[in-house]
Amino acid sequence: MKKILFRKLLFDCLVFFLITLFSVGIIIWVFQAVNFLDIIVEGGRDYFVYLNFSLLNFPKIISKLIPFVLFFSFLYVIAKYELNNELIIFWNFGINKIELINFFIKFSFLIMLIQIFLTVLVVPKTQDLARSFLRTSNINYLEGFVKPRVFNDAVKGLTIYSNSKDEDGSLNEIYLKKGTGNTFQVTYAKKGKFKQIGKNQFLELNSGETISVVDDKITSFRFSKTDFNLSNFEDNTTTYKKTQEVATLDLTRCYHNLLELKFFKIDKTFQVENCRIDNIDNILKELYKRMIIPLYIPVLILISLLLIFKSKENTNYARYRVLIFLIGLSTIIISEMTIRLINEDIFNNIKFFIIPIILIVSLYLIYFFKFKFVR
Known part of the structure; x- marks a missing residue:
């Protein structure tokens, strides 16, 4: 009972x-x-x-x-x-x-x-x-995240700005900046539209100019039509492995090696992300x-x-x-x-x-x- x-x-x-x-x-x-x-x-x-x-x-x-x-x-x-x-x-x-x-x-x-x-x-x-x-x-929907009259920088190393966007997805008065520091490229275009060829994405630009700056040297060229390749860019979302995502066994090994403990025989060449002495508290x-x-x-x-x-x-x-x-x-x-x-x-x-x-x-x-x- x-x-x-x-x-x-x-x-x-x-x-x-x-x-x-x-x-x-x-x-x-x-x-x-x-x-x-x-x-x-x-x-x-x-x-x-x-x-x-x-x-x-x-x-x-x-x-x-x-x-x-x-x-x-x-x-x-x-x-x-x-x-x-x-x-x-x-x-x-x-x-x-x-x-x-x-x-x-x-x-x-x-x-x-x-x-x-x-x-x-x-x-x-x-x-x-x-x-x-x-x-x-991969970044598959670039067309969706580009908003008019906003500097869109979700893509690492690239800033996209457009003054307006048509119902068919076409962009008007486009500004693109690629790169930082003393080496960068600025492209202006009156019209642009996203397109995909295979697995690669492009921004088809019409009537514009590209200005390149390399160590304070400026070059430029005009174009009536060109394709801007977007396939090699990454977004700014954090993709590295954080400490909370590392396996418990790997964290234990990491702690063991950082403090040079002798409890277990662990290969000193063992490597794991974020295994640094300045990260030992985390x-x-x-x-x-x-x-x-x-x-x-x-x-x-x-x-x-x-x-x-x-x-x-x-x-x-x-x-x-x-x-x-x-x-x-x-x-x-x-x-x-x-x-x-x-x-x-x-x-x-x-x-x-x-x-x-x-x-x-x-x-x-x-x-x-x-x-x-x-x-």
Whole structure:
């Protein structure tokens, strides 16, 4: 009977947790996907790149939501059980409250391992895949991002300006500047239109002039018609691999080599992007975020279980629920704030590494001595 009651409570918590997690996750993803439209509108990418880039950001959203949604779900369901007199059934069947704590602490470690799996393996991989779509894709919709009377510089090393744009996509009074510094090229044209030949894109220009400047030497020529090749240009979207997109194993190897540690035999020729001594703080923060922050999940579940200290008959029960919610919320905020305090000083970091462990042990001991011999 005990197993049935435990499973029923766990099932209700999980159902509410999963529904809330994916509902909120989809809402946030939709808002984020709208922001990613800039990839098409300003970056000139096609819809396939946009769709894949957006979908691959969903695991990151889920991993960010899990701690808060899990805490809120358990808090809500346990409070609901108490208000509906369902927790009394547990105590009437002889279930000791410490048995309930032990059951959920085991479950919390399972969720913690799932979260570590997400943050250590899944999220970095999907983030890298999302960025790879930008790295390997071409600018396919230049015609779409060029706006009249605006200096369009989404393409690296090229600025395009047009005074007006016809309904058929033709540009009027065009200005193009290619290059920077002492070496650049300026082209004027009365008319222009985008066209594609195979995989290459061109801007067909009519009635204009090109002025080239190379080390203060100026040359120019007029043309009645010419094609300006746009296929060799890249956009200004960040395409290099960020620290958060590097695999956890590579970050660990990088940290090991930068500090010249002797724990493992790692080839000194091992290279990874952003593996620099001036980036070591960011590397440590990323490793901390992936492997230590998930340890707060058992803490949050133990905090939500503080509700069983008081029954609904207590006059301050409503305030007590709010207090527990605020304690849990503060724990989440503090756990995120500790990321900023991580630096290359390993001895300074140890105290932040052990905080969640201390909290888990302390909370469990409170439950143990409170309920070990009491129903």
